Structures are given as structure tokens and as C-alpha cells.
Amino acid sequence: MRNALKSFYRPQIPPLPRLLRPPLRFFYELHYFVVVAFRSLITIFYRLPLFQARCEKVGRNLSIDGLPFVSGHVKIEIGDNVYLGGKIVVISGKMLDEPRLVIGDNAGLGWNVIIAVNREVVIEEHARVSYDCRISDSDGHPREFDLRNADVPPEPKDIRPVRICRGAWIGNGSHIMKGVTVGEGAVIGANSVVISDVPPFALAMGNPAEVFIRGFGKPSTAKRTQKVTKVNGQPETTRAESISNDQAL
Numbered sequence: 086m087r088n089a090l091k092s093f094y095r096p097q098i099p100p101l102p103r104l105l106r107p108p109l110r111f112f113y114e115l116h117y118f119v120v121v122a123f124r125s126l127i128t129i130f131y132r133l134p135l136f137q138a139r140c141e142k143v144g145r146n147l148s149i150d151g152l153p154f155v156s157g158h159v160k161i162e163i164g165d166n167v168y169l170g171g172k173i174v175v176i177s178g179k180m181l182d183e184p185r186l187v188i189g190d191n192a193g194l195g196w197n198v199i200i201a202v203n204r205e206v207v208i209e210e211h212a213r214v215s216y217d218c219r220i221s222d223s224d225g226h227p228r229e230f231d232l233r234n235a236d237v238p239p240e241p242k243d244i245r246p247v248r249i250c251r252g253a254w255i256g257n258g259s260h261i262m263k264g265v266t267v268g269e270g271a272v273i274g275a276n277s278v279v280i281s282d283v284p285p286f287a288l289a290m291g292n293p294a295e296v297f298i299r300g301f302g303k304p305s306t307a308k309r310t311q312k313v314t315k316v317n318g319q320p321e322t323t324r325a326e327s328i329s330n331d332q333a334l
Contacts, residue, residue, distance in 0.1 A: 144190065157184070159202050164190035170216065174199045180223065180238045194218075195257070201225065205246035212249045215257035215275075222247045222263045250285070254302075270302050 101109065132152040137143045139155055144165035151171030155161065159177035167188050173196075177184045180203045188194070189209045195216035200206055203223045208214065223244040226233045245264030249255065253267045256275035267273060271283045274290025283289045288301040 150196070159184045159186055161185075162187045164188060164192065164210065166191045168193040170194055170196035170198065172197050176201050177203050178225070178238065180204075180244060181241060189251075204244045207246070207248045209249060209251040209253075209269075211252045212255075213253070214249070214255045215259075217258045218255050219260045220247055220249075221261070224263065256290075270304075272302055 128149060132149055133147065136149060136153060137147070140161040140163055142162040144163055144167065146166045147163060147169070148167070149169040149171075151173070153169060153173040153175060155175045157175075157177030158179070159175060160183060161175065162185065167190070170193075173194055175186060176199070184202045185205045185207075186200060186202045187205070187207045189207075189212065191210050192208050192212045192214075194208075194214045195218070197217045198214055199219050201219075201221040201223065203225075206220055206222055214220070223239055225239070227237055227239050227243070243263070247261055247263065248266045249261065250267060250269040250271070252270040254272045255261065255267070256273050256277065258276040259273050260278045261267065261273075262278065262280045265279050266282045267279065268283055268285030268287065270286045272288045273279060273283065273294065274288065276292070277290045277294040278292040279289065279294040281293070283294070283296060284299065286300055286303050287296045288298040289296045
């Protein structure tokens, strides 16, 4: 009986003869072609129109893998060439009037991203937020346990905007907390909890996140030169940012 139940829940077949593999491979590819085509039609005629109607502003070439779930009165502004993965959640409470979520041109959000916005969350152009990330501009509740038990909302001073600057990368599973600014081109390592500002072009990771490398991930056109300075009368070699290679030529 145990073997019979195992075969029922985990069915198996003998290896396929080589002769049958090419035609079945064709049907395998056809299966996923039909699935993708069906999902594309749903996106074009159902998901995109509904989501655009929910937003205050939508640029050109918006691409979504699923219909984002939006709860609350948050105003959403989306730029050009933005990508949104599936199962994205945007929530806001009745803490402040007119909370805003702004996603700049060429930015992208991965799957399972949750954004809690009660004042303002800005994701600038070319910024990337990987899958399973969380972004919040408030804790959603006061610190004092008696006020939490009474379902009192947090004070306005404890709701602080979040900004992910141009070209920044947020690694998968990371949490960006209230009041944080992630600088231009900065990289946040996977599964980090960011509670303080990260400077531009820095690599930060950990819980809480700490800056490990500065000058990380600068544009490939940037040329680094060696500059000799004197510290306490002794020569010290430091790196200084110079003009781009194109300008140098």
C-alpha cells in the first residue's frame, strides 16, 4: 500500500526512447510558448490598463510581470522604460496626506518587492531593486508598547522619506529602513538591513549594514590617477578621481 501511494503522489515513467525525444521536445517548447503568449495578452489587455489607471503618472514602455497590489491612498509616479516584477506590493496607511512613490526612468523592481510608503519613497533613474526586498519610510507603529497596543499611528517625525539614488543596486532580500538615502551608484549586499545613509559609490552589507568599500562600482569611463600628498610631513599616495577617458583623449 505504501509503495502504491508513493507511485500515485510521485509518478514516474521509464526513460524515453531517443526516437521520441525530438517530437516531444517540440511540444515542450510549444507549451511554454503558449503560456508566455497567453500571459502577454493578459498583460496588454488587462494588467497594464488597470495599473496605469491606478497611477498618477506613467511614462512610456512600462513592463510588468504581474498586476502590482496597491493598498491605500499612495500616489504613484512612474517614468519611462520601467520594469516591475511580479507580486509587487505597495501599501500606505492613513498617517499623512498624499504619500508618494516615485520610480524614475529605466529603474527596475524585482519579484516580491514590498514598499510601505506613508510620506515619500523615491527610486531614481537606473536604480535596481532585486527580488524579495523591503522598503519602508516608517515602522508602521510607535515605539512605546502601550501605544502599539492601542493601535496609535506613529508620530509624523518618525515617518521619514527614503531615497534610492541614481544607478544604485539593492541586493536581494535587503531591507531599506526609514530616513535612509542610498547614494548614487552604491551597492547594497544581499540580505542587508540598511538603517543609515550609504554614500555614493560604496559597497555596504550586513545587519545593520556597514560600508566596507568606498569608491566601489564607479563608471567604467572614470579614470583613476595616483596623487601624492603629504600627511604629517610624510608622503602618502591616495587615489583621486580624474576626467573620463574620452576627455583625456
